Amino acid sequence: MSFYALIMAGGVGTRLWPLSRRHRPKQSLKLVGGRTMFEHAVDRIAPLFQPEEIFVVTGAEHVEALASQAPELPTENFIVEPEGRGTAPAIGLGAVHLHRRDPEAVMVVLTADHFIADVECFRRALVVAAQMAEEGHLVTLGIKPSSPSTGYGYIKQGGLCGEIEGFSVFEAQRFTEKPSPETAFHMVESGEYSWNSGMFIWRVDRILEEFQRQMAEFYVQLAEVEAALGTPGYEAALRRVWPGVEKQTIDYGVMEGAADVVVIPVDIGWSDVGSWASLADLLPADERGNIVVGSHLGLDTEDVLIFSTEERRLIATIGLQGVVIVDTEDALLICSKEQEQQVRALVRELEARDEKEYL
């Protein structure tokens, strides 16, 4: 069995503004453990893959930064999308690249913007998933929910397909989009749901078959790109085809209607580090509940998250509780923890005002 990894590294991570920017996307940020999110993503799978088996799909503007973070990866393994069209086209493009190497290859789809605490367990799960994928199943890694989060999609577990190496493999019965708080509560309580981690394992020919069946127009577009692969006309073909590709997520476009999907619920200390609050969960707090990355002097200050890229700037706080402070060279965010979800709205406002230097 040939086995490849495809790391999706195309997003920006809007909710981590002002640290995340178009020119400094989330996957290039050192949020945890002194390594960038992309470096963590590569490190995690290094024991399972040779560098030439690890592929990255991203935008042209990010290639240079990502390549410098993983110089061991061959240059040609960075697959460049002319522009982001959602996860389905990104995965499709990666799949045709791998298909040309080995149509029966098993590919692991991973993201560069998640954190995983228990990497050893994660790798064992991938090995089990690869076995299932080789048999023709579309495998998803489900995350055992630690809270009734309304920020994730959920996967309903159906019948048990088997127990392998300590992992239970279930038929995936239904994909559910981000639920209401009440629905989330009942789903988690039932014990029958996993969070959708966005990590998938499948044979290349199987996922292309699903694209053909469920996203027929895109499949034709993909075929045109694949025909040009390895020829001098590849770039031109991609640039010609891509603007006509419809935006779509892999969940909507493929997984919800796919045949023979299985889910492997795992407990690997996963976090999507999707917001300042979720980053706070990963960093150690002092006895007053303050988390500080930077230089801080506080009086009567509790439950604050301070994240600064400016080492020599002192951040002094007096009488603050429940606040997120993010200090960067050219922009400062001060946000009540209760309204942290508004960071996205703030970035939209900057977009509406066309304040490019802060985007």
Add this chain to the structure above:
Amino acid sequence: MSFYALIMAGGVGTRLWPLSRRHRPKQSLKLVGGRTMFEHAVDRIAPLFQPEEIFVVTGAEHVEALASQAPELPTENFIVEPEGRGTAPAIGLGAVHLHRRDPEAVMVVLTADHFIADVECFRRALVVAAQMAEEGHLVTLGIKPSSPSTGYGYIKQGGLCGEIEGFSVFEAQRFTEKPSPETAFHMVESGEYSWNSGMFIWRVDRILEEFQRQMAEFYVQLAEVEAALGTPGYEAALRRVWPGVEKQTIDYGVMEGAADVVVIPVDIGWSDVGSWASLADLLPADERGNIVVGSHLGLDTEDVLIFSTEERRLIATIGLQGVVIVDTEDALLICSKEQEQQVRALVRELEARDEKEYL
């Protein structure tokens, strides 16, 4: 009558940290109207005095910055204290300089760190005060209280001495230090008290007479300095004498026990700009009660004061109420308005830690 102004410009303005620093004291800050506090102080009296009649007493470390703000003042009019010993020694040193020019000169003692909205009324009051001073009275400008502030000293008005040019002149019956809230309330309600503005007008020989009577040791020290005035030994004499000078305020040291003190209550839109809150009173707020000097984007933000020296840095706030944010190149303060008085404690903490770069 010869008439001189002595502007005291020696303080730092701790409560305006992190804007105010040892190297960037309050009198050099552009807090209001695009001019520094010192520039405002000179501008205010320019119609009353020739440049050579305006003297400044300050520390050696501040002379260059102040001189560049008022290049029209003769260099020799900057009287340098080897180190600050409080307002009494600063005024005494200024007085001996003026005494040598004209023992019967009238001197106005002013500060460089107060704001006055109605400068025309202020100047008319000074002219009246100078008339009273020429007759031998020690004159203080009292401020008609706008609130029962516990942050100022108070002066009790005794008998009415006269009405001159629309100003009432009272015998000053008693100087009171910063009162309790209840005492302040009763004092303001009685209508018999003014705030002590720290602005005085008197004949040079009269104030030296009071130093001789009430601060005899300092008077001897002053005499030693005066004897050296105009000789090559002046600097050496000052450096020899000054370390032995006791710290003292003019209020404690002289005014409380002085004979023939009068007070002229004035309503001139005076503020000591002693804290971020008092600065906020001087700046226009938008419809949400926000005062912004700098670049700001706020969601659900009310009653905040933002003061930034970093024009190109964006300050974004979400879900904040009642907060002061002061952004400077190397230090940032975020402080609940309710605990604003703690800024001084924070600076003390920096001193205790010997964090010189932030002092």
